Amino acid sequence: MGVTIRDVAQHAGVSISTVSRVLNQTAPVNPEKHRRVMTAVDALGYSPNPVAISLLKQATGIVGVVLPSISGEFFAELLLGLDDTVQEHGYLLLVSASHRHEAEFKAALKSISRRVDGFLIMAPEITPKIAHELLEEDIPVVFVNTPVDDDMFDVIHFDNYGGMYALTSHLLERGHQRIAFIKGPTAAYDAQDRLRAYRDAMRQLGGEYVEALEFDGDFSAECGYRAAQLLMQSDPQATALIAANDLCAQGALRYLLLAGVRVPEDMALAGFDDIPSARYSTPSLTTVRVPIRNIAMQVVHHLIARISDPGACSRRHHCHPVNLVIRESSGSAH
Amino acid sequence: MGVTIRDVAQHAGVSISTVSRVLNQTAPVNPEKHRRVMTAVDALGYSPNPVAISLLKQATGIVGVVLPSISGEFFAELLLGLDDTVQEHGYLLLVSASHRHEAEFKAALKSISRRVDGFLIMAPEITPKIAHELLEEDIPVVFVNTPVDDDMFDVIHFDNYGGMYALTSHLLERGHQRIAFIKGPTAAYDAQDRLRAYRDAMRQLGGEYVEALEFDGDFSAECGYRAAQLLMQSDPQATALIAANDLCAQGALRYLLLAGVRVPEDMALAGFDDIPSARYSTPSLTTVRVPIRNIAMQVVHHLIARISDPGACSRRHHCHPVNLVIRESSGSAH
DNA sequence: TACCTTTGCGAAAACGTTTTCATGATACTT
DNA sequence: AAGTATCATGAAAACGTTTTCGCAAAGGTA
Numbered sequence: 249m250g251v252t253i254r255d256v257a258q259h260a261g262v263s264i265s266t267v268s269r270v271l272n273q274t275a276p277v278n279p280e281k282h283r284r285v286m287t288a289v290d291a292l293g294y295s296p297n298p299v300a301i302s303l304l305k306q307a308t309g310i311v312g313v314v315l316p317s318i319s320g321e322f323f324a325e326l327l328l329g330l331d332d333t334v335q336e337h338g339y340l341l342l343v344s345a346s347h348r349h350e351a352e353f354k355a356a357l358k359s360i361s362r363r364v365d366g367f368l369i370m371a372p373e374i375t376p377k378i379a380h381e382l383l384e385e386d387i388p389v390v391f392v393n394t395p396v397d398d399d400m401f402d403v404i405h406f407d408n409y410g411g412m413y414a415l416t417s418h419l420l421e422r423g424h425q426r427i428a429f430i431k432g433p434t435a436a437y438d439a440q441d442r443l444r445a446y447r448d449a450m451r452q453l454g455g456e457y458v459e460a461l462e463f464d465g466d467f468s469a470e471c472g473y474r475a476a477q478l479l480m481q482s483d484p485q486a487t488a489l490i491a492a493n494d495l496c497a498q499g500a501l502r503y504l505l506l507a508g509v510r511v512p513e514d515m516a517l518a519g520f521d522d523i524p525s526a527r528y529s530t531p532s533l534t535t536v537r538v539p540i541r542n543i544a545m546q547v548v549h550h551l552i553a554r555i556s557d558p559g560a561c562s563r564r565h566h567c568h569p570v571n572l573v574i575r576e577s578s579g580s581a582h
Numbered sequence: 583m584g585v586t587i588r589d590v591a592q593h594a595g596v597s598i599s600t601v602s603r604v605l606n607q608t609a610p611v612n613p614e615k616h617r618r619v620m621t622a623v624d625a626l627g628y629s630p631n632p633v634a635i636s637l638l639k640q641a642t643g644i645v646g647v648v649l650p651s652i653s654g655e656f657f658a659e660l661l662l663g664l665d666d667t668v669q670e671h672g673y674l675l676l677v678s679a680s681h682r683h684e685a686e687f688k689a690a691l692k693s694i695s696r697r698v699d700g701f702l703i704m705a706p707e708i709t710p711k712i713a714h715e716l717l718e719e720d721i722p723v724v725f726v727n728t729p730v731d732d733d734m735f736d737v738i739h740f741d742n743y744g745g746m747y748a749l750t751s752h753l754l755e756r757g758h759q760r761i762a763f764i765k766g767p768t769a770a771y772d773a774q775d776r777l778r779a780y781r782d783a784m785r786q787l788g789g790e791y792v793e794a795l796e797f798d799g800d801f802s803a804e805c806g807y808r809a810a811q812l813l814m815q816s817d818p819q820a821t822a823l824i825a826a827n828d829l830c831a832q833g834a835l836r837y838l839l840l841a842g843v844r845v846p847e848d849m850a851l852a853g854f855d856d857i858p859s860a861r862y863s864t865p866s867l868t869t870v871r872v873p874i875r876n877i878a879m880q881v882v883h884h885l886i887a888r889i890s891d892p893g894a895c896s897r898r899h900h901c902h903p904v905n906l907v908i909r910e911s912s913g914s915a916h
Numbered sequence: 917t918a919c920c921t922t923t924g925c926g927a928a929a930a931c932g933t934t935t936t937c938a939t940g941a942t943a944c945t946t
Numbered sequence: 947a948a949g950t951a952t953c954a955t956g957a958a959a960a961c962g963t964t965t966t967c968g969c970a971a972a973g974g975t976a
Binding site for chain 2 (some may be wrong): 294297298299300302303308310317319320321323324325327328330332336340341342343344345346358359360361362365469475498499501502506507523524525528529530532
């Protein structure tokens with residue numbers, strides 16, 4: 249430990265400049281000295297200190313990821329996608345997760361701030377105003393699934409509204425009139441969009457929209473379970489149930505099956521996200537496929553591009569399309 | 583961007599030493615100058631560059647995590663636990679995931695190496711010999727669930743053998759004789775332990791052990807599905823099925839239900855890990871609870887302890903106990 | 917031969933901090 | 947009043963690199 253470029257230089261009988269030149273091939277160097285340097289490097293087991301290089305180059309080769317507290321499978325899928333793509337570009341990933349409130353996001357950003365070359369921020373519960381405030385410093389940032397509307401920032405999100413509209417529409421087409429809905433966290437932008445799409449579709453496409461069909465939730469399996477329970481106790485006239493995400497739908501499914509409600513015969517069910525396990529539940533879950541891996545890839549590409557050429561492309565918003573995935577739980581396989 | 587301590591010093595009309603002293607409260611300083619420094623800091627929006635401090639202090643405040651490619655919920659649970667605990671100690675998390683082969687682990691370690699104060703390595707497929715090789719440098723390391731036997735390293739794992747033995751024993755006690763088993767990845771140490779425990783329990787406690795009851799697998803839902811299919815087609819005499827992990831069990835469950843096999847009446851089922859969704863499947867999954875959050879906490883504490891006092895405690899192995907969780911899928915709720 | 921260009925290489929600056937060291941001033945002791 | 951301990955503070959070293967700068971030697975041209 250602790251062998252520096254100076255040690256190598258001394259061992260090889262050259263200056264540190266020469267060692268650097270050999271290692272980085274940044275200038276031609278006498279073959280004899282070249283050889284001596286290489287043997288010295290091998291003998292001493294030298295490798296350059298990345299921190300020193302970071303300080304000098306003013307770049308760390310690290311990308312910071314700041315995430316809200318999202319559910320297991322989604323989190324894993326996203327993070328693995330980010331890690332893969334980032335590594336392809338020779339970067340590393342500094343992670344800070346489980347943030348909910350503004351203060352936590354701020355703190356996380358502050359602590360990561362100067363250690364990374366760019367940020368990936370996913371903060372569906374943030375307000376656009378806060379986004380501005382967070383970004384005083386002009387370090388490259390790409391927002392993911394975050395309500396940032398103006399042209400100052402790169403934002404990548406996916407079509408929460410369109411997906412939920414299509415899903416609701418699908419159930420309406422299958423003849424369901426009274427479709428219940430389990431909401432996501434009130435403050436979350438994506439949850440709001442999904443709720444709005446559900447309402448719009450219900451009103452515009454001839455569903456029987458009643459406020460009593462809406463239940464509070466927070467994207468968790470527990471809330472799905474409880475909401476399904478409430479639903480069965482309060483308004484048995486519903487023939488279909490949409491959960492704001494798959495995890496919540498799985499919780500609801502658990503209750504329904506436990507209560508002897510047949511899915512989809514007595515109650516159709518659908519979720520959102522298409523997490524890997526959605527196809528492995530019984531009945532398999534009709535849902536909206538969010539291409540997390542692709543999104544992760546694109547987000548990283550965007551960020552890397554901005555890092556390597558800050559002024560290049562103009563700030564852009566990009567909305568990923570999503571796909572309706574019809575499986576057994578909506579009764580479409582029967 | 584780019585406001586340094588020098589700018590603050592100039593703005594306040596003092597030396598950089600004084601600024602440093604004020605900010606770190608490392609020595610008393612004239613109240614008047616103190617005030618001037620603080621206003622300068624505010625005015626310029628100065629914050630110290632962590633990279634420079636890292637170089638000087640020879641410590642980055644970052645912990646590196648190197649993980650194999652593990653399944654979604656387990657990965658998420660582990661990483662969130664690590665992140666939480668690490669942040670409590672004021673550290674950050676540098677993540678490198680999805681590594682399988684020796685070469686990948688080596689590369690990951692190399693690229694992270696000098697940027698972190700310590701490593702958390704989870705590598706169930708590594709051989710003890712390789713572990714040594716990886717650790718030439720004497721940077722603090724804690725292995726998690728990795729087959730490292732000697733006293734050179736800190737290793738924390740959980741009782742794969744005991745858990746699976748208890749689980750098999752549970753099914754035997756409930757009267758099952760021919761219990762099938764879906765294996766994990768052949769090279770993985772934890773998968774081997776679980777397989778060994780299954781075999782030992784079968785032989786020692788009076789099960790009808792036949793090699794034909796064992797099926798290949800890789801901890802995935804897909805393999806569980808296929809193994810269940812193979813099982814039903816080859817040896818219908820089995821009355822119970824154990825999967826090496828929950829994800830695999832969920833895949834198997836999906837096939838069984840689809841094939842009209844009643845669980846647990848026709849075929850009892852059990853998994854391992856107790857991932858969050860295990861209690862939300864129908865029937866809920868009998869399994870072995872691995873306290874991932876606790877393990878994550880302990881691992882971090884161990885590592886931080888070693889970082890802050892490298893020579894202190896002797897190298898220690900710690901084995902976390904696991905608990906049998908009996909739910910519906912083993913027929914015990916009936 | 918004189919001059920200019922190329923080439924190889926070492927010295928030193930730079931990145932942004934913290935900390936040690938030296939220095940002058942002030943206060944305390946005898 | 948003289949010597950000594952205390953104190954605040956600025957200059958400079960240190961962390962480990964890359965890169966610019968300058969210099970000397972070598973080579974080429976007129």
